[in-house]
Amino acid sequence: MEKKDVPQDQGILGHVRVICYATDKNGEYVKSQSAGWEPTNIANGIAWEFINEELAGILEKVKKKKLSPLAYHMNKNLMDVKLLSQYTGLGAWRVKRHLKPRAFNKLDDEALQRYASVFNVTVEQLKEVS
Amino acid sequence: MIVEKTDTAFIHRQGAHCESGATSSLLSHYGLNASEPLVFGIGAGIFFGYFPIIKVYGSPFITYRNTPGRILKSTAKRLNVRFETFRFKDPERAMDALDGVIDKGIPVGLQAGIYWLPYMPDAMRFHFNAHSLIVYGREGNDYLISDTVLNEPVVCSRKDLMKARFAKGLLAPKGKMYYLSDVPEKVDxxxxxxxxxxxxxxxxxxxxxxxxxxxxxxxxxxxxxxxxxxxxxxxxxxxxxxxxxxxxxxxxxxxxxxxxxxxxxxxxxxxxxxxxxxxxxxxxxxxxxxxxxxxxxxxxxxxxxxxxxxxxxxxxxxxxxxxxxxxxxxxxxxxxxx
Structure with a gap:
């Protein structure tokens, strides 16, 4: 890649500029800043599209009381049962159970707090979905 | 040069990649000027691995570079640079240990989970745990960070940094921190x-x-x-x-x-x-x-x-x-x- 071809496609990076290695007129390598590249923006967009689609499906189920708000927060934080179990120190089977509204509603404040602090939210926010 | 304490101000140097950039930055801080590509080559960073059994967000794990930590290790070995590494069980103790070193003016390398770093662009915040960054000082509970993939130094709170250092899952950092302890003046x-x-x-x-x-x-x-x-x-x-x-x-x-x-x-x-x-x-x-x-x-x-x-x-x-x-x-x- 030549320096003049270093892409400047604004997108996922926001105001950040990253380094691309490119060659100058004499064929020597120089560090060049790039505002982003469209193919990366597209690929990253696909990843988020999938995540958001899944999250929308879960939100529906939470509203229909088929899943607990915990399922929503877990997915929103890009976690699965295994990862959330590692963050909370609770057994995976317990986390899995808490994804059901009935078990979630019975949780005491300590357990709720444990989940809430993983997601950096308050207990009140944990009980809500939006 | 044995590093015990430094007064030299740390300069943020942007690189393309976190680990080779951080390694190059730390070496340059002690007067051993090695560019990022040079570190990447000496540390044998180039690689390819395709591991369909390991899934990342449901997709096969593909990597274009060698194992995290390997670039630093190999570069240090080949340039006769010594560094000390620490891992911790207790987050508070890990932060106190970090404070102890940066308060002496010694820049410290950390392994961290990107998801918990608020200064990263939102679209990049996935659970990726092998990110390298340098802490070069603090003002109370705000840590001064040189994240070499970014164009400018940033600030991160103690709470967020602690969470990032104890991210869980694949390649969990377990509070890993390191600093250079002996940097030779001449290298081959x-x-x-x-x-x-x-x-x-x-x-x-x-x-x-x-x-x-x-x-x-x-x-x-x-x-x-x-x-x-x-x-x-x-x-x-x-x-x-x-x-x-x-x-x-x-x-x-x-x-x-x-x-x-x-x-x-x-x-x-x-x-x-x-x-x-x-x-x-x-x-x-x-x-x-x-x-x-x-x-x-x-x-x-x-x-x-x-x-x-x-x-x-x-x-x-x-x-x-x-x-x-x-x-x-x-x-x-x-x-x-x-």
């Missing part, structure tokens, strides 16, 4: 370069494991052709976008580190006065550009949502051609350094 660059190239060649063309090196690239090309049939349209596109992201998203310097390696070969050619290395640098540039062609073409498929016809076969062909060219390149490199 040509020798370090030669050994770095040797290690890279061994990993790329002399490994018995079919999932890594050039064989891994071929395996990847073969698997990719079958994605639409095997996984259906939706998943095939997700896997493809994942491969593109691993290759181009933040931190590779373009073309899955191939362009950074070309920059290394260029610099190595000048240091050693070796014309053949300069010629190989040009070839590596062409290979890196071809990887980018794969990303470009793949992204177009993603955008049009079209897995039909021979789209994925053509992608596979581009990668197979990259594999053939890389194979020849490492063979030629091996001839130069052995």
């Amino acid at each position: 660059f040509p020798r370090a370069i030669k050994n770095g190239i040797k290690e890279a060649c061994r990993m790329m063309i002399k490994t018995p494991v079919p999932l890594i090196g050039v064989r891994g690239i071929r395996m990847f090309a073969k698997a990719l052709r079958q994605w639409p049939e095997k996984y259906g349209k939706r998943k095939a596109l997700l896997h493809l976008s994942h491969a593109i992201r691993m290759q181009e998203e933040i931190g590779t310097g373009g073309g899955g580190f191939r362009l950074m390696y070309a920059a290394f070969l260029n610099e190595a050619g000048h240091i050693m006065g070796n014309e053949r290395l300069l010629e190989l640098s040009k070839r590596m540039t062409a290979i890196g550009d071809q990887w980018r062609e794969f990303a470009l073409y793949g992204a177009r498929i993603c955008k049009n949502r079209s897995t039909d016809g021979d789209n994925f076969d053509r992608l596979g062909d581009i990668i197979l051609d990259c594999a053939a060219k890389e194979h020849q390149l490492y063979k030629d490199l091996w001839e130069i350094v052995r």
Whole structure:
């Protein structure tokens, strides 16, 4: 890649500029800043599209009381049962159970707090979905 | 020079990749000027690995660089630099230990989970735990951070940094921190370069494991052709976008580190006065550009949502051609350094 071809496609990076290695007129390598590249923006967009689609499906189920708000927060934080179990120190089977509204509603404040602090939210926010 | 305490102000130096950038930055801080590509080459960062059994967000794990931590380790070994590493069980103690070192003016390298770093662009915040950053000071509970992939230094709160240092899951950092403890004034660059190239060649063309090196690239090309049939349209596109992201998203310097390696070969050619290395640098540039062609073409498929016809076969062909060219390149490199 030549320096003049270093892409400047604004997108996922926001105001950040990253380094691309490119060659100058004499064929020597120089560090060049790039505002982003469209193919990366597209690929990253696909990843988020999938995540958001899944999250929308879960939100529906939470509203229909088929899943607990915990399922929503877990997915929103890009976690699965295994990862959330590692963050909370609770057994995976317990986390899995808490994804059901009935078990979630019975949780005491300590357990709720444990989940809430993983997601950096308050207990009140944990009980809500939006 | 044995490092006990420093008064030199730390300068933020931007790099393409977190680990090679951080290593280069720390070395330069102590007067050992080694550019990022030079560190990347001496540390044998160039790699390829395709591990379909390990899933990252449901997609096969693909990597264009060697194991996290290896660049620092190999570079330090070849340049006779000493560094101390610590891991912790208790987050509070890990932060106190960090304070103890930075308060002496010594910059500290940390391993951290990107998801918990608020200063990262939102679109990048996935659960990736092998991110490297440098802490060079603090003002109360605000830590001054030089994250080499960013263009400017940033600030991070104690709470957030602690969470990032104790991220869980694949490659969990477990509070890992390190700092350089002994940096020589003179180093034998040509020798370090030669050994770095040797290690890279061994990993790329002399490994018995079919999932890594050039064989891994071929395996990847073969698997990719079958994605639409095997996984259906939706998943095939997700896997493809994942491969593109691993290759181009933040931190590779373009073309899955191939362009950074070309920059290394260029610099190595000048240091050693070796014309053949300069010629190989040009070839590596062409290979890196071809990887980018794969990303470009793949992204177009993603955008049009079209897995039909021979789209994925053509992608596979581009990668197979990259594999053939890389194979020849490492063979030629091996001839130069052995």
